[in-house]
Amino acid sequence: MGVLMSRKRAFNWYISLVAASCMVLYGYDASVFNSVQGSKNWVAWMNKPNANTIGSINTAYTVGAIFGGFFLGGPCADFLGRKIGMGIGCVLVIIATFMQTFTPRHNIALFLAGRCIIGIGQGIALTAGPIYIGELAPPEIRGKIMTFWQMFYSVGSFICFWINFGCTKHTASLGEWDWKMVVIFQLLVPVLILILLPTIPGSPRWYIQRGNKIDQARAALSKVRDTEEEVEQELLEIREAIEYEKEAISGNYSALWKDKSLRKRMGLALILNAGQQITGQGSLNSYSTKIYQKVFTSSSQIALINALNATFGIIFTLNAVWIVDRFGRKFLLIVGGIGMGLCMIVVSAVETETPSLANGAKSEPVGISIVFLLFLFIFFYKPSWGATVWIWTSEIFSMNVRAQAVGMASQTQNVANAIVQQFFPIFLDNEGFFAFYMFAGINFLLAAFVFFFIPETKQVSLEEIDTLFGGANHVAQGEEVLAHQKGVQMTHEGSEKPGAVTVENVGSK
Structure with missing residues (x-):
């Protein structure tokens, strides 16, 4: 494991030095x-x-x-x-x-x-x-x-x-x-x-x-992170941050002002x-x-x-x-x-x-x-x-x-x-x-x-x-956005079944 870690860290240095x-x-x-x-x-x-x-x-x-x-x-x-x-x-x-x-x-x-x-x-x-x-x-x-x-x-x-x-x-x-x-x-x-x-x-x-x-992102991260847990954790953080930025701020450059x-x-x-x-x-x-x-x-x-x-x-x-x-x-x-x-x-x-x-x-x-x-x-x-x-x-x-x-x-x-x-x-x-x-x-x-x-x-x-x-934590806020989207998705999937919870009900909880 030690050898694997050092090889990935060395590769991280290599790709960074190419960019530098x-x-x-x-x-x-x-x-x-x-x-x-x-x-x-x-x-x-x-x-x-x-x-x-x-x-x-x-x-x-x-x-x-x-x-x-x-x-x-x-x-x-x-x-x-x-x-x-x-x-x-x-x-x-x-x-x-x-x-x-x-x-x-x-x-x-x-x-x-x-x-x-x-x-x-x-x-x-x-x-x-x-x-x-x-x-x-x-x-x-x-x-x-x-x-x-x-x-x-x-x-x-x-x-x-x-x-x-x-x-x-x-x-x-x-x-x-x-x-x-x-x-x-x-x-x-x-x-x-x-x-x-x-x-x-x-x-x-x-x-x-x-x-x-996501698959390409995972493949890229797995080349420079030591463990699968690190890769999945970082992927989740990136997705949460991006979702929050799209929903709450702006997905484009106008967010700068x-x-x-x-x-x-x-x-x-x-x-x-x-x-x-x-x-x-x-x-x-x-x-x-x-x-x-x-x-x-x-x-x-x-x-x-x-x-x-x-x-x-x-x-x-x-x-x-x-x-x-x-x-x-x-x-x-x-x-x-x-x-x-x-x-x-x-x-x-x-x-x-x-x-x-x-x-x-x-x-x-x-x-x-x-x-x-x-x-x-x-x-x-x-x-x-x-x-x-x-x-x-x-x-x-x-x-x-x-x-x-x-x-x-x-x-x-x-x-x-x-x-x-x-x-x-x-x-x-x-x-x-x-x-x-x-x-x-x-x-x-x-x-x-x-x-x-x-x-x-x-x-x-x-x-x-x-x-x-002084801004919002994009990861924490993104977590809520993703959770809400997941809830809405589950609602849509279940709405065809008898007695399903409606989208409106989820929103009002």
């Missing part, structure tokens, strides 16, 4: 454009784009991702299934990667279109992935598995920055392929996901929601997801090269720091694996917010209160201090506002709106990021490192917000999470 690999697409892409901008060959190939055009390329991706997440991600995951949603996202990323790599010389419009399509693909995949994990992972390891979701973002950055670092070392021999190589490697992970998708089961919640396919408890959850999720990007992490990720240019002069040195940053990002995110289910989501978000705020204050002070050398850079000890402090910042960010925001968002919504709500909430990250990225470079040029004081204030405010408004969701089953937000 969608985040590698996001991490790679977030770093790929940052990387190619440093290539003189790319600049020449694209006919020396000005700052506005570069901004448009960033915006094209963001607009695509917001459109994909807000309008396509939920319907794809709900009507076609979580697995198909991930598959569609991967196919779009593959098509767009070829469009960008083989853009004809001086045809920046095609490159721009590729960026937009990659955004749409990621918007769809990043909606389906966390829902799939949340629906198949047992509550006691759900937090640990969702930690890998955030960690895989760092894996994407890691692959991209190290490929870019290697290409910067061989620019002469590679020629225009010094940037094309960085772009085309984006094929690697979506192709791998498409190969592995047929090996993972569908979501049991989706099977029951779309056509009440009709149900007071869901409105509250949506508001909190939008603030947390926007908060994730205004901690300063979004700006560090997109403009780290520009930030480090204020401290260092060597571009190869800056490329190495970026690559090391991504490497440490993986290690720091892994911290969440052992602390997120032990200390809880709320504790991590508060400690992370305070830690990031302190790092931002110290980094601002170190840079602004120390003299610059004749070439405009800082002395080596000051440079090392700043790099250390920004690495310390991601030490606090990765397990807390990095991983935990995704965990919390994927587990708080009821079944009837989960796909749409997670899609909308996660794309708030892109909305917030687009706004901050628009003004941050100008802010950085005008104010230098004084800009980081703004992030310090934001982080302290976010920690206070979590303390007062965010409930703890550690190890609460997905079907019973509604009670935390």
